[in-house]
Amino acid sequence: xxxxxxxxxxxxxxxxxxxxxxxxxxxxxxxxxxxxxxxxxxxxxxxxxxxxxxxxxxxxxxxxxxxxxxxxxxxxxxxxxxxxxxxxxxxxxxxxxxxxxxxxxxxxxxxxxxxxxxxxxxxxxxxxxxxxxxxxxxxxxxxxxxxxxxxxxxxxxxxxxxxxxxxxxxxxxxxxxxxxxxxxxxxxxxxxxxxxxxxxxxxxxxxxxxxxxxxxxxxxxxxxxxxxxxxxxxxxxxxxxxxxxxxxxxxxxxxxxxxxxxx
Amino acid sequence: xxxxxxxxxxxxxxxxxxxxxxxxxxxxxxxxxxxxxxxxxxxxxxxxxxxxxxxxxxxxxxxxxxxxxxxxxxxxxxxxxxxxxxxxxxxxxxxxxxxxxxxxxxxxxxxxxxxxxxxxxxxxxxxxxxxxxxxxxxxxxxxxxxxxxxxxxxxxxxxxxxxxxxxxxxxxxxxxxxxxxxxxxxxxxxxxxxxxxxxxxxxxxxxxxxxxxxxxxxxxxxxxxxxxxxxxxxxxxxxxxxxxxxxx
Numbered sequence: 027x028x029x030x031x032x033x034x035x036x037x038x039x040x041x042x043x044x045x046x047x048x049x050x051x052x053x054x055x056x057x058x059x060x061x062x063x064x065x066x067x068x069x070x071x072x073x074x075x076x077x078x079x080x081x082x083x084x085x086x087x088x089x090x091x092x093x094x095x096x097x098x099x100x101x102x103x104x105x106x107x108x109x110x111x112x113x114x115x116x117x118x119x120x121x122x123x124x125x126x127x128x129x130x131x132x133x134x135x136x137x138x139x140x141x142x143x144x145x146x147x148x149x150x151x152x153x154x155x156x157x158x159x160x161x162x163x164x165x166x167x168x169x170x171x172x173x174x175x176x177x178x179x180x181x182x183x184x185x186x187x188x189x190x191x192x193x194x195x196x197x198x199x200x201x202x203x204x205x206x207x208x209x210x211x212x213x214x215x216x217x218x219x220x221x222x223x224x225x226x227x228x229x230x231x232x233x234x235x236x237x238x239x240x241x242x243x244x245x246x247x248x249x250x251x252x253x254x255x256x257x258x259x260x261x262x263x264x265x266x267x268x269x270x271x272x273x274x275x276x277x278x279x280x281x282x283x284x285x286x287x288x289x
Numbered sequence: 290x291x292x293x294x295x296x297x298x299x300x301x302x303x304x305x306x307x308x309x310x311x312x313x314x315x316x317x318x319x320x321x322x323x324x325x326x327x328x329x330x331x332x333x334x335x336x337x338x339x340x341x342x343x344x345x346x347x348x349x350x351x352x353x354x355x356x357x358x359x360x361x362x363x364x365x366x367x368x369x370x371x372x373x374x375x376x377x378x379x380x381x382x383x384x385x386x387x388x389x390x391x392x393x394x395x396x397x398x399x400x401x402x403x404x405x406x407x408x409x410x411x412x413x414x415x416x417x418x419x420x421x422x423x424x425x426x427x428x429x430x431x432x433x434x435x436x437x438x439x440x441x442x443x444x445x446x447x448x449x450x451x452x453x454x455x456x457x458x459x460x461x462x463x464x465x466x467x468x469x470x471x472x473x474x475x476x477x478x479x480x481x482x483x484x485x486x487x488x489x490x491x492x493x494x495x496x497x498x499x500x501x502x503x504x505x506x507x508x509x510x511x512x513x514x515x516x517x518x519x520x521x522x523x524x525x526x527x528x529x530x531x532x533x534x535x536x537x
Contacts, residue, residue: 086443105444105445106445107444107445110443112440114440118434120440122535131441131444131454132444134454135441135444135445135450136445
């Protein structure tokens with residue numbers, strides 16, 4: 027296991043409960059793991075296992091009921107846009123802002139001048155194949171384009187850490203695979219620490235350095251699996267196919283539990 | 290352009306039909322449009338009334354005052370009830386119940402509180418105009434997508450920034466509709482107030498002309514009111530279109 031001194035993100039016994047009408051429900055329980063600088067770690071698990079909650083806790087949007095999260099050794103007490111940027115499943119673009127102004131939103135909050143914002147935003151949109159779309163509003167863009175704008179908005183903050191909550195979950199299969207390839211490309215150019223939430227085995231194997239498999243609710247760490255293959259990855263290679271089978275066994279078991287063993 | 294041409298044609302057709310129907314009938318009861326210009330001239334020269342432009346000006350002033358107050362009170366109350374959840378849950382049903390009461394039943398009280406002068410008309414205009422404004426603010430707040438707020442918060446936005454850069458733009462297109470409805474109702478409040486009891490203003494002159502069976506003069510006044518309201522509502526529509534384009 028990774029020593030905490032070397033970790034950029036460290037979760038220590040993190041737990042969260044939600045109060046519902048029928049009593050308290052534990053979303054995640056006693057979750058501990060660490061992420062190295064520039065590492066790509068995926069949280070994989072059945073739906074409802076608290077993956078998103080965990081990401082929200084790392085991002086300072088959700089307060090844990092137990093345990094704590096350290097980033098560069100400092101406890102997380104709230105959102106920290108200098109170090110952590112988030113991308114959500116729903117692109118969450120502001121419909122009243124153009125693509126360019128959406129990308130510049132975080133910089134605007136940090137008081138960056140308009141000219142400089144424009145420069146940074148254009149520099150991000152262009153390599154994403156969004157040249158010529160900077161003046162378009164979100165409703166004029168396709169789902170994949172919207173998600174790329176949302177990612178550009180997160181990248182514009184130039185944080186060392188990127189948290190991605192099923193960022194391609196709402197996209198169709200082809201777009202999703204292409205976006206994955208594209209994300210691998212970005213990481214090659216600007217190395218970042220990424221924590222990525224998904225329930226897609228394919229996505230997890232294609233993108234991650236390590237995969238944290240979560241149990242059914244309450245979410246705990248079931249297993250941590252290294253993916254030692256170089257990028258870009260051929261998912262049909264024998265080693266990755268074996269890994270996929272192993273992951274599927276684990277995820278299947280937890281998904282069945284999540285469904286109460288009935289299906 | 291063709292839409293405008295059609296509208297003009299329809300309007301012209303309506304006037305011609307009106308003329309054709311009214312001309313053979315009793316002129317005291319049925320007003321032919323061709324007689325309105327002469328009536329307008331007579332109306333402008335009536336001796337036992339202050340000049341008409343004064344009444345028009347008074348009415349417009351009352352409307353502006355009523356709407357400004359309704360806007361201030363409605364926005365304040367709407368945001369107060371919408372942003373303070375507990376207060377909102379306590380007061381919203383009361384507000385809806387009050388809204389269901391035909392507001393005109395309050396007018397006698399307003400005249401007792403504020404007298405026969407402009408103040409009671411302004412008060413009635415505020416009373417009518419404030420409801421759609423409050424309700425549209427409440428609806429707008431409910432409509433703000435929570436995940437957009439989360440995005441802004443994750444980028445370091447505090448409550449004031451969230452309000453200004455997320456809530457207001459997200460609410461804008463819902464709110465302008467209510468603000469415009471409030472304007473229309475403030476106009477109704479002032480005019481109805483003047484008709485029910487006043488000493489000046491367009492509504493008062495309408496009542497005066499009607500009381501003396503000066504139907505042609507009455508017709509002129511109705512046209513004048515229609516033109517005023519159209520002008521006010523047209524300005525409102527322009528603002529609404531602009532806000533909607535901005536807020537997408």
